[in-house]
Amino acid sequence: MIGGSAEPDKAEIKKVREAWINKRPPVWTRVHALPGFVRFPHQRHIKILGTESCTTCHGDVRTMPQVYQVATLKMGWCVNCHVQRNVTRDCTVCHY
Structure with a gap:
């Protein structure tokens, strides 16, 4: 923004x-770079997280003078989010 x-x-x-x-x-x-073997389908996350979808990973960019990476976006961080929301942890959903 x-x-x-x-x-x-x-x-x-x-x-x-x-x-x-x-x-x-x-x-x-x-700002956020993922390895080439990882895919991140934004649409699926927006559908599940709703209006909080952006801030969950990107932080409150509206208040940032310059956008920076808030979350580590490492596998453990993503898995913890999936566990908390009881969504799939199938490896092939994110890795190919």
């Missing part, structure tokens, strides 16, 4: 607007 009226914020908003006008996806700076 980009907010504020500082010049760096305006520049980022301009990038998003230009991408929209040119009908191209914005070029994002990767």
Whole structure:
């Protein structure tokens, strides 16, 4: 999320607007990187977690001056979340 009226914020908003006008996806700076053998289906997580889905992994980006990684996103962290919510722990759901 980009907010504020500082010049760096305006520049980022301009990038998003230009991408929209040119009908191209914005070029994002990767903050969370997972290994190539791991897949993370956002849609499935949003369906289960609802409105809290983003903050669960990404933190409250609305209050961050710059987005940073909040959770480790290591396997143990993910498995703990699956255990707490009693959802699948089948290895092939995330690994291929």
